[in-house]
Amino acid sequence: MIDVDLLPDGVVLADADGVVVRVNAAAARMLDRAADELVGMHISDALPLDDLAGNTWFACMRPYSGLSTRTRLSESSWHTHEGVELLVTANLVRDERRGPVRQLVVSMRTAKSRARRDRARSDLVATVAHELRSPLTGVKGFTATLLNNWDRFSDQQRQLMLETVDSDADRLSRLITDLLDAARIDSGRLVLRPEPVDLVEATRRILANVAAGSGLKLEVTAEPDLPRVWVDPDRYSQVLTNLLENAQRHGLGVREVVVRRPSRFPDGVALEVFDFGPGIPEEIRTRVFTRFWRSGDRGGTGLGLYIVKGVVDAHGGEIEVCDGDRGGACVGVWFPENVPEVLRESPRP
Numbered sequence: 560m561i562d563v564d565l566l567p568d569g570v571v572l573a574d575a576d577g578v579v580v581r582v583n584a585a586a587a588r589m590l591d592r593a594a595d596e597l598v599g600m601h602i603s604d605a606l607p608l609d610d611l612a613g614n615t616w617f618a619c620m621r622p623y624s625g626l627s628t629r630t631r632l633s634e635s636s637w638h639t640h641e642g643v644e645l646l647v648t649a650n651l652v653r654d655e656r657r658g659p660v661r662q663l664v665v666s667m668r669t670a671k672s673r674a675r676r677d678r679a680r681s682d683l684v685a686t687v688a689h690e691l692r693s694p695l696t697g698v699k700g701f702t703a704t705l706l707n708n709w710d711r712f713s714d715q716q717r718q719l720m721l722e723t724v725d726s727d728a729d730r731l732s733r734l735i736t737d738l739l740d741a742a743r744i745d746s747g748r749l750v751l752r753p754e755p756v757d758l759v760e761a762t763r764r765i766l767a768n769v770a771a772g773s774g775l776k777l778e779v780t781a782e783p784d785l786p787r788v789w790v791d792p793d794r795y796s797q798v799l800t801n802l803l804e805n806a807q808r809h810g811l812g813v814r815e816v817v818v819r820r821p822s823r824f825p826d827g828v829a830l831e832v833f834d835f836g837p838g839i840p841e842e843i844r845t846r847v848f849t850r851f852w853r854s855g856d857r858g859g860t861g862l863g864l865y866i867v868k869g870v871v872d873a874h875g876g877e878i879e880v881c882d883g884d885r886g887g888a889c890v891g892v893w894f895p896e897n898v899p900e901v902l903r904e905s906p907r908p
Contacts (some may be wrong), residue, residue, distance in 0.1 A: 810834025
């Protein structure tokens with residue numbers, strides 16, 4: 560039999576009369592009383608838990624006098640007199656169905672992990688609300704202005720306002736796409752549609768599109784005779800775009816974009832984006848790929864590099880952060896060739 564004192568959760572056992580017969584060390588710590596002091600007390604006195612509205616756990620749950628078909632009490636939140644939140648559940652041991660409770664087994668754990676999850680959800684809501692508010696304010700402001708004062712503006716002014724609205728709408732669309740992709744990565748439902756892609760040509764097309772939309776003109780430095788790799792071209796575009804945006808926002812601008820075959824991974828192709836920034840300290844390099852992680856006051860949702868890592872992992876690739884050879888940081892992603900087995904050359908006899 561397992562010693563209940565070894566369990567991380569608090570455990571309190573009571574007999575058929577509600578008298579406490581065993582309290583493990585974890586429960587004694589949570590209740591801030593000695594185990595020997597609790598043994599022999601009635602369970603209602605040993606567990607003075609309430610819901611902050613004066614309702615006690617024992618009176619609400621009625622473990623001995625409640626519905627006779629119950630064998631378990633669902634986990635719920637209760638508080639000690641000191642205000643510590645505990646998550647409490649219990650098993651009702653009966654010798655026969657609808658019979659009286661022979662033994663009550665109460666399990667407790669602190670709510671710190673749930674509080675952390677709640678804070679994470681609150682951070683998510685705050686982040687999304689902040690990122691949505693700015694473009695929505697622009698869209699609402701310009702459309703309301705145009706609707707109420709259309710004849711007062713010149714064609715050039717109207718075009719400028721509509722271009723701003725279009726840009727803000729694109730920003731909203733990107734944010735929603737990032738949130739959906741983050742949810743797909745979390746649930747393991749990220750869908751890939753790989754095809755053979757020349758990453759050098761694909762990188763040049765993406766950089767041309769970026770230049771057309773933002774005026775940021777960049778060239779790609781590429782090694783010759785690189786193999787095609789099987790990647791999802793849309794996801795590759797997402798990876799490169801996010802890396803460029805990260806370098807622009809947090810790295811003081813993009814220094815260089817390189818496509819090459821790394822010596823560490825000869826059977827694939829790597830994309831590297833260098834920036835002009837101060838670099839990323841080694842102790843936090845693995846954290847930059849966590850969801851909603853942000854550093855400094857330069858804004859962003861904290862999803863860009865998280866999505867990059869999710870896409871690269873889905874392709875079976877690798878991602879790393881290192882120091883650039885001319886200063887700054889380098890974020891490199893490697894994609895294996897991933898040639899489908901049916902297309903590989905059959906070995907000769």
